[in-house]
Amino acid sequence: xxxxxxxxxxxxxxxxxxxxxxxxxxxxxxxxxxxxxxxxxxxxxxxxxxxxxxxxxxxxxxxxxxxxxxxxxxxxxxxxxxxxxxxxxxxxxxxxxxxxxxxxxxxxxxxxxxxxxxxxxxxxxxxxxxxxxxxxxxxxxxxxxxxxxxxxxxxxxxxxxxxxxxxxxxxxxxxxxxxxxxxxxxxxxxxxxxxxxxxxxxxxxxxxxxxxxxxxxxxxxxxxxxxxxxxxxxxxxxxxxxxxxxxxxxxxxxxxxxxxxxxxxxxxxxxxxxxxxxxxxxxxxxxxxxxxxxxxxxxxxxxxxxxxxxxxxxxxxxxxxxxxxxxxxxxxxxxxxxxxxxxxxxxxxxxxxxxxxxxxxxxxxxxxxxxxx
DNA sequence: TACACGTGGAA
DNA sequence: TTTCCAAGTGT
Numbered sequence: 001x002x003x004x005x006x007x008x009x010x011x012x013x014x015x016x017x018x019x020x021x022x023x024x025x026x027x028x029x030x031x032x033x034x035x036x037x038x039x040x041x042x043x044x045x046x047x048x049x050x051x052x053x054x055x056x057x058x059x060x061x062x063x064x065x066x067x068x069x070x071x072x073x074x075x076x077x078x079x080x081x082x083x084x085x086x087x088x089x090x091x092x093x094x095x096x097x098x099x100x101x102x103x104x105x106x107x108x109x110x111x112x113x114x115x116x117x118x119x120x121x122x123x124x125x126x127x128x129x130x131x132x133x134x135x136x137x138x139x140x141x142x143x144x145x146x147x148x149x150x151x152x153x154x155x156x157x158x159x160x161x162x163x164x165x166x167x168x169x170x171x172x173x174x175x176x177x178x179x180x181x182x183x184x185x186x187x188x189x190x191x192x193x194x195x196x197x198x199x200x201x202x203x204x205x206x207x208x209x210x211x212x213x214x215x216x217x218x219x220x221x222x223x224x225x226x227x228x229x230x231x232x233x234x235x236x237x238x239x240x241x242x243x244x245x246x247x248x249x250x251x252x253x254x255x256x257x258x259x260x261x262x263x264x265x266x267x268x269x270x271x272x273x274x275x276x277x278x279x280x281x282x283x284x285x286x287x288x289x290x291x292x293x294x295x296x297x298x299x300x301x302x303x304x305x306x307x308x309x310x311x312x313x314x315x316x317x318x319x320x321x322x323x324x325x326x327x328x329x330x331x332x333x334x335x336x337x338x339x340x341x342x343x344x345x346x347x348x349x350x351x352x353x354x355x356x357x358x359x360x361x362x363x364x365x366x367x368x369x370x371x372x373x
Numbered sequence: 374t375a376c377a378c379g380t381g382g383a384a
Numbered sequence: 385t386t387t388c389c390a391a392g393t394g395t
Contacts, residue, residue: 054391055391056391056392057391058390058391058392059390059391059392059393060378060379060380060389060390060391060392060393061379061380061381061390061391061392062380062381062382062389062390062391063390063391064381064382064390065380065381065382065390066390066391097379097380098379098380099378099379099380099381100378100379100380100392100393101378101379102377102378102393102394103378103392103393106393106394133393133394134392134393134394135393136392136393136394137392137393138391138392138393139391139392139393142391154391156390156391156392157389157390157391157392158390158391159391174374197391198391201391204391205390205391210388210389210390211383211384211388212384241387241388242376270377270378271377271378271379272378272379273378310379310380311379311380311381312377312378312379312380313377313378313379313380314376314377314378349379349380350379350380350381351379351380
């Protein structure tokens with residue numbers, strides 16, 4: 001502020017923000033949770049509950065995947081009080097398929113806290129939001145800016161990409177995070193931090209994309225250092241990722257005469273915590289573990305039903321699937337028979353749905369049920 | 374700081 | 385097919 005260079009840079013940053021906001025006015029995406037810039041300018045504010053819900057769902061998740069979940073949650077639990085009054089199991093069921101299931105548990109815990117400790121109103125400061133479960137640095141800043149108009153510095157993966165290209169930042173992520181934050185801080189317009197944050201993210205999502213960025217259409221192309229160098233895709237610089245180890249296990253899908261499938265609940269912590277599954281073995285790091293029919297949870301007419309593959313963030317799983325039909329096993333406590341009409345509503349992660357689908361293929365019991373239906 | 378934690382779409 | 389990775393958080 002006091003030296004010539006910083007005031008010059010400040011003017012540049014101001015011009016950049018203005019160009020970005022003009023672009024956002026004309027080209028912003030229409031999203032179910034978004035209040036468009038025209039309405040913001042008219043004084044309208046989005047419902048903090050909707051902003052929070054969408055931000056949590058969007059963590060590491062694509063916009064397309066989130067849309068239908070967001071709409072379903074909002075229709076079923078229109079306010080944070082409704083969500084606080086809900087059963088955690090129902091929230092987990094509604095979240096099934098979206099991934100990163102600790103988000104769902106934290107979502108519910110956060111709603112409980114807002115209802116119990118904040119009178120049903122979300123805190124309107126970054127610090128207040130940051131203290132809630134499932135709300136980290138990014139989400140706290142995003143809610144503060146978008147829902148409450150606070151001048152918070154919002155840095156997500158999009159912003160990291162845009163800024164690291166704009167300034168050709170050679171430091172690999174995540175070490176470059178602080179430097180990126182400083183640049184965003186310098187650009188931040190005090191009068192519309194919410195639009196600015198969303199504009200940066202829209203730009204990163206639609207123009208300054210990871211591959212083949214559309215620099216010709218970019219409102220910030222004039223001063224972009226990476227474009228000047230000729231290879232914007234070089235940024236952001238990231239450390240190479242460790243390769244994904246292979247794991248193998250088995251899943252045992254027991255089918256009752258009426259087509260019901262035997263399920264149980266996974267442990268409360270770790271992978272797919274608290275979600276439903278057909279009985280499975282542990283997933284060993286080795287590819288040749290004890291995963292055959294010998295590992296079945298109880299005696300039945302188990303038959304091999306092929307195997308499925310599923311990719312998790314940090315390992316790749318091959319699951320050998322076994323099927324037993326016309327099983328009349330009395331479920332141990334915590335296990336239950338899920339009738340065909342209930343199955344789609346269970347808290348089944350995608351990997352487990354794949355395993356069950358593989359078992360059903362060619363299952364006579366299941367075919368009979370389908371024919372009746 | 375480093376790792377655990379899901380899924381599906383794009384190139 | 386393979387690789388990347390999307391509006392990150394918790395530990």
